[in-house]
Amino acid sequence: MAMSRTTTLSFFSLFICVLISLGSTIGNVQLVQAGNPNYRDALAKSILFFHGQRSGKLPSGAAQQMTWRSNSGLSDGRLAQVDLTGGYYDAGDNVKFNLPMAFTTTMLSWGALEYGEKMGPQLASTQEAIRWSATYLLKCATATPGKLYVGVGDPNADHKCWVRPEDMDQARTVYSVSSSNPGSDVAGETAAALAAASMVFRKVDPKYSALLLSTAKKVFQFAIQYRGSYSDSLGSAVCPFYCSYSGFKDELMWGAAWLLTATNDAFYSNFLNSMGGGDSPDIFSWDNKYAGAYVLLSRKAILSNDKKFDSYKQQAEQFMCRILPNSPSSSTQYTQGGLIYKLPGSNLQYVTSITFLLTTYSKLMSSTKHTFNCGNLVVTPSALSSLAKRQVDYILGENPKRMSYMVGYGANYPKRIHHRGSSLPSLATHPQRIGCDAGFQFFYSSNPNPNILVGAVVGGPDQNDGFPDDRNDYSHSEPATYINGALVGSLAYFAGGNLN
Known part of the structure; x- marks a missing residue:
């Protein structure tokens, strides 16, 4: 049964609303009224979240604003006699x-x-x-010739404990792929990440940018020379956690698309041509990259009028037709409250990734006054940006529960997120070690998390717009780096006043 769109405000809620109208703050969390999204505030918080996910030696002062976090994983890589410190914990765990x-x-x-x-x-x-993750990925790609390190920490051991990153003593097993144990999917994505990051730093740090790009080229060469899925090579170390369900062809296309964008080298366009196209998905995620590659490669068809890339433009537009709710070829479910609903496990990861493609293709269409058709429906840039705005606004509180799914944004947000560091007392308040099993008293507690992971976007509501705010319900209450990673761009788009 769909949840009512109207809620009865308690006295406390009314008090909070008064605080909001006065522009008040609680702690260092600014309260922003749901229903009038402050995209700039949400943008700042969505990036701040990554401070809470950092592994390794943390910087001091303002460079580390999540002060309840401390150094962790300082011996990562030691079992392989390499330095693999740094990077991010993917979600609420310590892997x-x-x-x-x-x-x-x-x-x-x-x-x-x-x-x-x-x-x-x-x-x-x-x-x-x-830079925090790109530098870690550089280490993974260059530490040992002929190997690409692809993870640190035994996920099966980790998931049996509820422990702060600072306290963990589970096996920090090191995982890698090589010529004899290939991983074209993880290598292709690593190449994409390094190539994309190299463009970000091209002007502000040319030396770092050059290192990122040269490493990206080598990693991609490794991905295409030794083909195979890392799921097959590593088994239970990555499955079922981050199995490559879509195979590795999408990552090869994605990696080539980013290297082509970064270098304009014909080698990568020829490689793409040799692949003969890809699947026609209605999803975009850390696992399935086809739609992202199509949108990225569409730039050459639309901006440069390069006919060789028309097929990617057509695929990108077919993807949009599968997402738009009023399209005759739509294959996307929506909740009664208007949220894209793809899968029950961490659905907002698909929402933020798809929304990024909506905003980016809308921007691309606007630059050339381009439109396309879904059957007899004419799709304009504003149709895509309006749908994207609806998704972002839903996440920020314009939904049946009037709940922001970004922690620390708005008055009503998830308080019991599935996240070890957030749910356990910090070292500052509890300097004694909390062991593997001892941490579960905090996991099963009904109390709100003691540490606010500002900016974290959780897995989100169910298909009926319901959300229990239950730490044990990880498919809805767990935040993840890839949810936020895709949302940052869309928040910047709307913070800049883009409503085509």
Whole structure:
């Protein structure tokens, strides 16, 4: 049964609304009234979230604003006698999975490239977030000749514990792919991430940019020379957590698309041509990159009128036709409240990724006054941007529950998120170690999390717009880097006043 769109405000809620109208703050979290989204505030918070996901030695002062976090994973890589410190924990656990981390890096980079001029002071923060993971990915690609390291931490051991990153003593097993154990999917995505990041730093740090790009080329060469899925090579170390369900062809297309964008080298366009196209999805995520590659490659067809890329434009537009609710070829479900609904597990990851493609293709169409058809429906740039805005606004509180799904944004947001560091007392308040099993007393507690992971976007509501705010319900209450990584660009788009 769909949830009512009207809610009864308690006295406390009314009090909070008065605070909001006065522009008040609680702690360091500014309260923004749902129903009138403040995209700039949400943008700043969506990037701040990455401070809470950092692994390794944390910087001091303003460079580390999540002060309840401390150093962690300082011995990462030691089992392989290499330095693999740094990077991000993917979600609410303490594992570094490179496939989703690299996708997050690619999407943050794409957001900075498309919307950097709209980000204002947040551009530097976005570049900082990109650098944190790109530098880790560089280590993974260059530490040992002939190997690409693709993750740190045994996920099966990790998921049996509820422990702060600072306290973890589970096996920090190191995982890699090689010529004899290939991983074209994770290598293709790593190449995409490094190539995209190289463009972000081209002007601000040319030396770093050059290193990123040269490494991207080598990693991509490795991906196409030794073909195979990392799921087959690594088994239970990545499955079912981040299995490459879509195979590796999409990552090869995605990696080639980004290297072509970064270099304009005919090698990559010839490689794309040799692939003979790809699937026609109605989804875009850390696993399935086809739609992203189509939108990225459409630039050459629309902006440069290069006929060789027309097929990608057609595929991108077929994707949009599968998303638009009034399209005759739509294959996308929507909740009664208007949210794109793809899958029950962390649905907002698909919403933010698809929304990024909607805003980016809308922007591309606007630049040339381009339209296209879904059957007899004429699709304008505003049709895409309006749908994208509806998704972003829903996440920020314009939904039946009047709940913001971004932690720390608005008066009503998830308080019991599935996240170890957020749910356990910080070292500052509880300096004694909390062991693997001891942490579960906090996991099963009904109390709100003691540490606010500002900016974290959780998995989101169910298909009936319901959300229980239950720490144990990880498919709805767990935040993830790739949810935020895709949302940053769309928030910048709307913060810049884009409503085509």
